[in-house]
Amino acid sequence: MIFHEYLTTPKTTEQLVNIAKEHGLNWNEDQVKLYSLLDPSIYETESGQWAVKVDGRRHTILEAIENALEKRPMTKIDPNIIEQLPRDMIVPHNEVIEVAVSTGRYESPRENIIRVKRK
Known part of the structure; x- marks a missing residue:
């Protein structure tokens, strides 16, 4: 998914909404959060930002x-x-x-x- 390459550094939900829109996805904050929660390689940091687990x-x-x-x-x-x-x-x-x-x-x-x- 498009988020993985951007999440090597933590991003806020709002930043991910903007990234999704740049890629033609008209997702709102709830949809971005849901996607991030369902993707096993994405996690939420203590500060409430999203990042990807480094494999x-x-x-x-x-x-x-x-x-x-x-x-x-x-x-x-x-x-x-x-x-x-x-x-x-x-x-x-x-x-x-x-x-x-x-x-x-x-x-x-x-x-x-x-x-x-x-x-």
């Missing part, structure tokens, strides 16, 4: 995808993305695809390909 494994996989796609519109998972991962990290292809697709920026037209999503 080290997911972050490492996403970084490998971004490095492999640096100047290309598409790349192979194996070897291009797998080579970017730490040697002691075993990641199946379907997990790489799941992480890539979950960002909303990438798609996987075939089992071993990740590409930048066409608009």
Whole structure:
């Protein structure tokens, strides 16, 4: 979802409403709160702001995808993305695809390909 990339730093509900509107979603504060409460990776801080839980494994996989796609519109998972991962990290292809697709920026037209999503 669009909020994840913005919630690496905590945001207020009002800020999330504005972000949603920038992305064409006409959500009010209650809808943003509901979405945030239902998303298991988003949590409310003690100060009442929203943030995303940092998942080290997911972050490492996403970084490998971004490095492999640096100047290309598409790349192979194996070897291009797998080579970017730490040697002691075993990641199946379907997990790489799941992480890539979950960002909303990438798609996987075939089992071993990740590409930048066409608009």
